[in-house]
Amino acid sequence: EVQLLQSGGGLVQPGGSLRLSCAASGFTFVDYAMTWVRQSPGKGLEWVSSISGRGTTTFYADSVRGRFSISRDNSKNTMFLQMNNLRADDTAVYYCAKYYASGTFYPFDSWGQGTLVTVSS
Amino acid sequence: DIQMTQSPSSLSASVGDRVTLTCRASQDISDYLAWYQQRPGKVPRLLIFAASTLQPGVPSRFSGSGSGTDFTLTISSLQPEDVATYYCQNFKSVSWAFGQGTRVDIK
Numbered sequence: 001e002v003q004l005l006q007s008g009g010g011l012v013q014p015g016g017s018l019r020l021s022c023a024a025s026g027f028t029f030v031d032y033a034m035t036w037v038r039q040s041p042g043k044g045l046e047w048v049s050s051i052s053g054r055g056t057t058t059f060y061a062d063s064v065r066g067r068f069s070i071s072r073d074n075s076k077n078t079m080f081l082q083m084n085n086l087r088a089d090d091t092a093v094y095y096c097a098k099y100y101a102s103g104t105f106y107p108f109d110s111w112g113q114g115t116l117v118t119v120s121s
Numbered sequence: 122d123i124q125m126t127q128s129p130s131s132l133s134a135s136v137g138d139r140v141t142l143t144c145r146a147s148q149d150i151s152d153y154l155a156w157y158q159q160r161p162g163k164v165p166r167l168l169i170f171a172a173s174t175l176q177p178g179v180p181s182r183f184s185g186s187g188s189g190t191d192f193t194l195t196i197s198s199l200q201p202e203d204v205a206t207y208y209c210q211n212f213k214s215v216s217w218a219f220g221q222g223t224r225v226d227i228k
Contacts, residue, residue: 035217037165045157045165045208047217059215100170107155107212109176111164 002026002110004096009115012086016119020081022096022112029077030054033099035108036070036081038092038117048094049081050104059104064090086119093117123147123211127220133228140196142223144209149189153213156185156194159222160205168207169194201227 008020022034035050049070050059058070069082079096093116097108124147134140144154152172157165167176169185172192182197196203204227209220 044206044222045159045210045219047219050217061216095164100167104215105153105212107157107167107170107210108165109167109170111166114164 002098004098004110004112006094006096006112006115009094009117011118011120013121014087014119016086017082017084018086018117020083020094020096020115020117022079022081024077024079024098027098029072030074031102033102033104034072034079035097035099037095037097037108037111038090039095039114040089040092043092046092050099051079052104053102057104083117086117088119091117091119122216123150123214123218125209125211125218125220127207127209127223129223130221131224131226133226134199135228136199136201138199140199140203140225142194142207142225144187144192144194144220146190146192146211150211150213152188153211154185154187154192155210155212157208157210157219158203158205159208160202165208196225199225199227 003025005023036048051070067085072079093114096112098110100106100109154172156169159165173185206222206224
């Protein structure tokens with residue numbers, strides 16, 4: 001059974017930094033690209049960033065490019081999202097998710113439990 | 122970037138009703154379209170892949186159709202457990218854009 005267990009998140013001041021983690025199990029981690037999706041309170045889903053299976057290719061939404069950095073440690077089956085220079089509009093529940101199949105032109109078939117990031121002074 | 126537009130933004134229907142949700146892409150995405158269900162307070166769940174392929178475990182009352190720019194998600198007989206927000210997603214382009222969602226309630 002695929003499991004994605006998230007950690008990190010919490011309250012941070014504007015301009016601050018936070019690191020999210022997503023520990024995966026139940027599948028061959030290196031074979032799958034992974035992604036982060038966020039959901040602001042009461043709003044819809046917004047794709048944030050993706051990373052290829054071997055970590056050689058990364059993608060970012062315009063809203064976070066230059067501030068967020070996605071990475072993965074395939075030896076530990078874990079993906080990360082380093083968030084710097086956080087703004088109030090980054091406040092959201094952040095989900096990690098696994099791509100449906102090998103490659104990135106697929107939807108997301110397994111999701112973590114979500115972690116709340118609140119940016120406020 | 123490809124934009125995804127869903128309609129209506131919300132609907133209310135009776136148990137047993139047939140419900141149709143629409144998703145439109147701003148340009149041709151072939152069948153690179155997925156549907157997700159997000160029940161209140163829960164994690165999104167992939168319902169349909171490639172416009173019409175039901176995921177394992179998804180009830181057969183759900184169906185998807187369409188290709189190119191216009192897509193539909195149909196619930197043939199609405200059940201109380203179908204109360205949720207439904208999102209379409211384009212997975213042909215790098216933005217993996219979601220529609221804004223359609224909220225489905227029971228009347």
